[in-house]
Amino acid sequence: MIYYFSGTGNSKWVAETIAEKTGDELLKITDALKEGKQIHIDKNSRIGIVFPVYAWNLPIPVAEFIKLLDIDGGAYIYAVCTCGDNVGLTVNILKKRIRLCGGYSVKMPDNYIPAFDVDDAQTALEKVRDASKKLDIICGDINSEKARFDYDKGRFAALKSYAASYLFNKYALSSKPFYTEPSCDGCKLCERSCPTENITVVDGMPFWGDKCVQCLACIHRCPQKAIQYGKFTKKRGRYFFDFTEEEINCKKGR
Template sequence: MSHPEYSTCSIHYFSGTGNARRAAEWLADAFRSYGTKTSVSMLSEAESEPDSGADENRLLGFCFPTHGFNAPPIILNYLASLPRGTNDVFLLNTRGGTKLGPIFFPGLSGVALLIPALILLSKGYKIRAMHPLDMPSNWLSLHPALRGNAVTAITRRCRRICTRVAGKISEKKRLYRWFFELPLDLCISPVSVLYYFIGRYALAKTFIATPACNHCGLCVKECQLGAVRFKNGNPFWTYQCESCMHCLNSCPERAIQTMHGVTILLWGLLLMGLPWLLVSGVATVFHLQVGFSTVSLILWLLASVVLLLPLGLSYRLIHYLMRFRPFAALVSYTSLTRYRWWGRYRPGSD
């Protein structure tokens, strides 16, 4: 390449365990090798000045994880706050990749690229590339940590992909690999809607600090969203939590855990049983037929939203009861993240 097609490039990222950050840094290294002056910055709740992108020869990039088959709200809110512009933009979402033997398995994007692209297009920006990156899956609330060798193999593969992607973007070639996956992603898009309006708030109340916590405050200091606070001397997770897994993975005492046992019990009661009781009650009053109909589904969703309040109150009660060792032991021993074999996510070498 004789000269760079873009004079400058600004890459913004949001990252919990570091997957999106590493992708942003790999892309930046590649752009710089092509002669493009590139900056990388992290988005956080403290971000107040949207990137105007006034220079039309300036490339804008956004790297972010996939949460609930959607982009994290902090990304969506930031893009919505951008002024109108005409710059070229690329979007890269990291998603849960895995490896079994010699085979690499991709994750799913859902609407994680579609919604940000629509927001940017509505503001006049030109989408140069939309590309998913199958970084190692790190959702430890759902599954054990991947083994070190698998993580290393996946990350090395992803770095090579980032280098190729940056090269094609630098040549102003359009990358829309994601469109080939669009039919499947649209099929799971209802999950992203449920996650955005219900799931992320419910998941925020699944984290707890056990008596192993030494009150170092690392989880509070490093939360990019300001979602973890001290309450009665112990970490408390608010509804702003995005389940990015940063605190759970970085706690030096492994004191932060997902309350698997308690969560199953609470969700079974509050988010499954009681909503159907409310639906049945409303159906009886208004003489509606309860079944697998659209009306009953809507009523169930509304009831679930309403029951986020008692879920929050239940979490406050659990947080208070954690000061009593028998209860704390019950919560801890029914958490899979307590056990060494469950592991913690550690990025592999490049």
């Protein structure tokens, strides 16, 4: 089984790719959280956890999901973290909470536009192509249940995963900076896209609750680019994973 959390589609694609190459089933972490039941993992199980890194740490839904796991010794547990650049100590933090047999980082297109712009189209595509090649290696490890860790901590990993993450969780999770421009047509795609069901569209206008985890699916999926967050997102691009297999595999292996 592969449990995954995704906002703009990067981790969803990674999870789907792993599922295709390993034959394992997929389940959204948010669906598991809705059920709220303890998940027993027996010693013969193989479990993957795929998620994006938020401020060099675990997204809140992933941290909550980990609490549901009841893992027998001997189970093969691995994690694959997607990131725009590096993951800091995310894998190390996860290893302190559950026994991991494998941990990986996969670099994918940037999408946190409150802080910086998205990658240009060519850079994004090259990241995905490189990710596809790395996933071939990762899936080989998974199929042989190999114990291996291959992730990029980056510089100042502890500072980022603790200090920066603390500040992110304290100050950046507010829904107050969200607003819509007049071009919003009330299509409700933001409501349907929100993994935490934090958005409600009333009389054609979206309203955000207090469960935002900063996945930014609402901003990036809006077909009118009408959703903004604070002062800086208006002039920045949008990104949602929509690469075709033909695009990804065009230069793969060269």
